[in-house]
Amino acid sequence: MIRQLTEKDHERCIRFLKQEPSINLFIIGDIEAFGYDTEFQQIWGDFDVNNELRGVLLRFYQNYIPYGTGEFDAKGFAEIMKRDSTIRMISGKTEIVDRFDRYVGDWIEEKRETYFSECRDVHQLDGMEADDVKKASLEDIDRILSFRKKIFNNSAENARESLYQVMSKNAARTFFIEDNHEIVSGASTTAENTISAMVVAVGTLDNYRKKGLATKCMTRLCREVLGEGKVLCLFYDNPEAGKIYKRLGFSDIGKWSMNTIKQPAGLK
Numbered sequence: 001m002i003r004q005l006t007e008k009d010h011e012r013c014i015r016f017l018k019q020e021p022s023i024n025l026f027i028i029g030d031i032e033a034f035g036y037d038t039e040f041q042q043i044w045g046d047f048d049v050n051n052e053l054r055g056v057l058l059r060f061y062q063n064y065i066p067y068g069t070g071e072f073d074a075k076g077f078a079e080i081m082k083r084d085s086t087i088r089m090i091s092g093k094t095e096i097v098d099r100f101d102r103y104v105g106d107w108i109e110e111k112r113e114t115y116f117s118e119c120r121d122v123h124q125l126d127g128m129e130a131d132d133v134k135k136a137s138l139e140d141i142d143r144i145l146s147f148r149k150k151i152f153n154n155s156a157e158n159a160r161e162s163l164y165q166v167m168s169k170n171a172a173r174t175f176f177i178e179d180n181h182e183i184v185s186g187a188s189t190t191a192e193n194t195i196s197a198m199v200v201a202v203g204t205l206d207n208y209r210k211k212g213l214a215t216k217c218m219t220r221l222c223r224e225v226l227g228e229g230k231v232l233c234l235f236y237d238n239p240e241a242g243k244i245y246k247r248l249g250f251s252d253i254g255k256w257s258m259n260t261i262k263q264p265a266g267l268k
Helices: 007-017 025-034 074-082 094-107 138-152 159-168 213-227 239-247
Strands: 002-004 041-047 053-060 063-068 089-093 108-119 173-179 182-190 196-204 231-236 251-261
Touching: 002 074, 007 025, 007 041, 007 053, 025 041, 025 053, 025 063, 025 159, 025 196, 041 074, 053 074, 063 074, 063 094, 074 094, 089 094, 094 108, 094 251, 108 239, 138 159, 138 173, 138 182, 138 196, 173 213, 182 213, 196 213, 213 231, 213 239, 231 239
Parallel strands: 063 089, 196 231
Antiparallel strands: 002 041, 041 053, 053 063, 089 251, 108 231, 108 251, 173 182, 182 196
């Protein structure tokens, strides 16, 4: 049985998700930051015949993340997603997302599979310099978005609202290096929660590459977040980037898929 979750379900929902806390950091982080019933976020649970939770589906704006164990109701979760004509992406642990192919395969415009890694130990960062790295504030949001657009062509219509929401809730932070007030290299977290954080948007402008700037940003980020006792996670598909992350102490623990939905979403 699938139903929308509420604050009354919080304890057992989090207990269920903490079976794989790193894999579920997006869901855990968004629940801790925004709760169970906002305009831009909803959470559903799938329960077995004994009323035990066996699956969770998160909607954050137009993005959906499913998670489940055993024979959770993937078809039922797919029906919920079909009712949302604004859906843009389905992402999550690859073996979970793959179970939706039979229900949503004809919606998918692009499939991307990445490595999922985590870092728990700050000691590998000893001796690395990061003195010229700055930490962003809410006043830097427009500069951050401008930098990301140049690097990643990231121009989602709700990007500013979304970044403001997570930064103001202390669920995201950004470290950067600037030149003439322009961000030229940066690294960020998102979906931060009490136990973990996801590293995103690591990059450097073309004219500033091969100088170790992104590594400096990552070093400062890792020191601060790991120093708070949290686990850092990230996904990557570039082998060269993977080498850098592993030098910083990250190790692969699985795979993460991001399936982009065709637009407009013809989910009839």
